[in-house]
Amino acid sequence: MTEPTIGVLALQGDVREHLAALETSGAHGITVRRPEELDAVDGLIVPGGESTTMSTLLSVFDLLEPLRARLKDGLPAYGSCAGMILLASEILDTRPDAQHLDGLDITVRRNAFGRQVDSFETDLDVVGIDGDPVRAVFIRAPWVERVGAGVEVLATVPDGPAEGRVVAVRQGSVMATSFHPEVTGDRRVHRLFVDLVRAA
Numbered sequence: 285m286t287e288p289t290i291g292v293l294a295l296q297g298d299v300r301e302h303l304a305a306l307e308t309s310g311a312h313g314i315t316v317r318r319p320e321e322l323d324a325v326d327g328l329i330v331p332g333g334e335s336t337t338m339s340t341l342l343s344v345f346d347l348l349e350p351l352r353a354r355l356k357d358g359l360p361a362y363g364s365c366a367g368m369i370l371l372a373s374e375i376l377d378t379r380p381d382a383q384h385l386d387g388l389d390i391t392v393r394r395n396a397f398g399r400q401v402d403s404f405e406t407d408l409d410v411v412g413i414d415g416d417p418v419r420a421v422f423i424r425a426p427w428v429e430r431v432g433a434g435v436e437v438l439a440t441v442p443d444g445p446a447e448g449r450v451v452a453v454r455q456g457s458v459m460a461t462s463f464h465p466e467v468t469g470d471r472r473v474h475r476l477f478v479d480l481v482r483a484a
């Protein structure tokens with residue numbers, strides 16, 4: 285597979301930023317709004333945005349079950365922020381009717397960083413990314429409170445009140461970050477995902 289086709293779930297959220305990031309990361313990016321479009325992708329990004337809104341729209345667009353089925357089948361996926369929330373197997377502090385995709389064996393807490401620091405930036409060391417640390421932008425971000433046995437922690441908050449909190453994970457070819465690499469211009473996180481898609 286030379287240039288994999290990677291879908292960006294395009295129901296809500298920062299779809300354009302992820303498409304632009306894919307185009308400069310060695311992949312062809314397409315939007316996914318319909319089950320047929322999902323059939324055409326080698327991997328899928330669930331973007332940042334608002335997880336409960338995306339959850340509602342997944343049902344409205346008849347994508348919830350097809351997407352769960354493809355993830356179960358091994359579709360590589362990457363979720364940033366709201367995307368991490370949707371990919372989780374358990375969500376804390378969400379709407380009682382919010383759906384999740386069950387692509388990663390993690391428990392996430394939505395809006396976990398609290399009001400004072402609900403948006404901030406920091407430098408992170410990310411497993412699998414060499415060189416300079418990654419500038420991580422957190423916008424009303426979740427953190428991971430539990431990781432299942434097969435889940436590798438890729439990054440934790442280095443200091444401050446949230447020191448040690450898990451903010452990037454991978455389980456097989458599914459990965460998620462609490463932060464938004466799609467808004468910084470540093471493509472190393474997207475390249476990491478494109479490599480996972482190629483290897484899958």
Ligand SMILES: NC(=O)CC[C@H](N)C(=O)O
Pocket residue numbers: 331332333334335336364365366367369394395423424425426
């Ligand atoms: N930047 C984001 O994606 C924020 C996520 C949002 N707080 C949610 O619950 O979905």
